[in-house]
Amino acid sequence: MTRSPSTRNVALKTQEPSLILLEEVGGKGRGVFAGREFAAQEEVLEFLGNIVDVGALADLTHALQIGSREFLTASGDIDDYVNHSCSPNCGIRSVGERVILFALKHIAKNDEITFDYSTTQTGGYWSMQCQCGAPQCRGTIGDFRDLPASVQQHYINEHAILDYLLEELGVAPSKVSKAEYKSGRRSRKKPIPARNC
């Protein structure tokens, strides 16, 4: 979907100048838009935050599942506001310890940045009705295992899924090399604690 950012730009201090945060996106609340073109496979942003056990989270809003029980908390930056789509233009993947969003296809300036929330989820911690508006909208956002098999395979083929989920599924992590990524410019602003502390 191509959309002109007509609503006002939220004055959120972000370290990612190539992205634009808009306050209202067709009734969905805030959304993130491309401030420039992105090539397919290009890194769009990195998800930041602190790693916590799901039991320590009172509210999963803006939290991103990155392990069977581990979630990345809201960062307060623009990565908190990327909306879901059942027909997304971005995917999420692990690159070492980093969790990044990358372009699944060419993204034009002003396009909304979206990814499929189900590509991070397992354990039934969270689900919601979907109103993404895509022709192939599934109506519900839930666990990866609940996706149709063809959709699961699509995301696996695109390496648009986190490594922990690949391991749970018994699928070998992608052979996509780091050299194929166009690395982001910013570095993690908050150190991620070791997972066992």
Ligand SMILES: [Zn+2]
């Ligand atoms: Zn949908």
